[in-house]
Amino acid sequence: MLSMIRTLWYVLLHMFHKRVTVQYPEEKPYLAPRYRGRIILSLDPDGGERCVACYLCAAACPVDCIALQATEDATGRRYPEFFRINFSRCIFCGFCEEACPTYAIQLTPDFEMSEYQRPNLVYEKKDLLINGPGKYPGYNFWRVSGVQIGGKDKGEAEHEGRPVDLHSLLP
């Protein structure tokens, strides 16, 4: 009985506590930099597309909301011909970001993407691409990978040794 009265008193005192509600549209909540919100495609520091259209994100996606088509430019550099994310399906799990070998696909601290019509939630490549490197400023996949593309031969990447001459290995 006494404990009930004490409970009543403590609950009454909550009147003077600080509210935990964030008055949303006027007052924005703090979102951590690692928040998993709207998905973007980033550019490398040289301004080229980072995405190499490896399909790993589409394979990792548990709800199959990513669709893309790989193609190559004249220099042999792979890129997606189209890249489409259906945000009405996306669950913002971040698996695509984890799967991405080139830091191209990233989740950002932004969730304000409501639409009145469902088709507007399908984002094409031009909607996804941002003009910058996102969370990994210095990284350029093509400069560190050993893949040969136009203007960069084998062994010319950063921290990469010259290719071994196979004939020199013969006994």
Added chain:
Amino acid sequence: MTSPYPIVAIIGILVVALTLAAGLIWVERRLLALWQDRYGPNRVGPFGLLQVLADMIKIFFKEDWIPPFADKVVFIVAPAVIVVTVLMSFAVLPIAPGIIISDLNVGLLFVLGMSSLGVYSVVLAGWSSDNKYALLGGLRAAAQMMSYEVFMGLALMGVVLLAGSFNLTEIVAAQRHVWFVVPQFLGFILFLIAGVAETRRLPFDLPEAESELIAGFHSEYSGMKFGMFFVGEYLGVILISCLITILFFGGWLGPVLPPVVWFLIKMMFFICFFILLRAALPRPRFDQLMSWGWKVMLPLALANLLVTGAVALAWRS
């Protein structure tokens, strides 16, 4: 001293009671939020006051569906019964000198009788729904009402002894020197607990316990029929608050401010207390509820009546 213009009093009290009952939706949500460190509805209109209007429009336009397996006539009548019985009780409540519909000389008995009739609404709703959860809710309501009604009446007999009348106006008048909450403190506590159980409010909302019986007796109700149960419940809260004010806290009596204002202040205080009870206390188990009613509250009420009777007898002779 019945009002000189009864029709004005009837319409006035009806309008005020129903408006208050609707407004309580907002009050309750805001207060619960206040005690849970939230804001509650504060977007629709000033302070979220138009939330009431939005809720009402919503509930009026909801589909009013009667399940095909239900006992149709009883199903429709049940929600009306609770509102009617509670509203009938308002007829004998003296809000202020002259503001009363019918100054009945057995006013208190009338109120007790009407609140007993109110239980039919819940029981019939549970029965006619032809649904086991609804039936369980109805059964619980019947058992709860039976056991809490007994000492509710007995707890009030102390007040009647002191005032020497069943007439609510005379009971208020008898408190001119000291409010009955002082000599009848135990009676007040007992009546408060019985009142909460009578209106089926938390922590005594076992008939509708949403976590075990889904919604108990009104599981099958939708639309405005469900709304009627809600209005009935809020009207019941207002009624019990009015009764506590009249019986234990001197009704309209108070210095400086006009009588009606005093009455409303006291009434609002107890309505807020009801909501605080809801915010703070957990629901007891059903057997705990019953054994509390019969083994603790009833003997206490009887002892209270005995002592009050003895003191009153000794003092008068």
